[in-house]
Amino acid sequence: MTALDPIVEFRNDHRKVRDGLLDIIDALKAKDVVKARNILGDINTAVGPHFRYEEENLYPTLKIFLGEYVDQLIKEHDGVIETARACAQLLQKDKLTDEEAETAANAARALLVHVSNCDGLAILSERLKPQELKELGEKLARARKAAVSLLDWAEKIRKK
Ligand SMILES: [Fe+2]
Numbered sequence: 592m593t594a595l596d597p598i599v600e601f602r603n604d605h606r607k608v609r610d611g612l613l614d615i616i617d618a619l620k621a622k623d624v625v626k627a628r629n630i631l632g633d634i635n636t637a638v639g640p641h642f643r644y645e646e647e648n649l650y651p652t653l654k655i656f657l658g659e660y661v662d663q664l665i666k667e668h669d670g671v672i673e674t675a676r677a678c679a680q681l682l683q684k685d686k687l688t689d690e691e692a693e694t695a696a697n698a699a700r701a702l703l704v705h706v707s708n709c710d711g712l713a714i715l716s717e718r719l720k721p722q723e724l725k726e727l728g729e730k731l732a733r734a735r736k737a738a739v740s741l742l743d744w745a746e747k748i749r750k751k
Contacts, residue, residue: 635740
């Protein structure tokens, strides 16, 4: 399988999710729930492999720098998955009240904070050995090929 540059791809994923979340917030301001729902659907598809790669490959590799703090990253993912699930559920509605739109926009903001935090791992990844980066690139490509969405992965594959 072709190896990807794991740091470049990792950061590009974050940029796409950042832009998607900002678009969701704008769509909610404009009361366009269908648009917000569609964007969240795209994000759900796009970030499934990213999360899976992080938990199955990147975090274990970063343990050499972070030790047990890696467990905190997994815990942070618990919160992100819960927030994404709640937001997706809310956006199933045909119409949102002002309060519901604000709740959904706040969920998107919470996810945005995670994107920002997660991108910081790139600076640590830069200290990995070329062979480790090569292997991570292959693992990321593999996760993308499996193409399991975030919420499907969380429900069916992710270890509790
Ligand atoms: Fe990430």
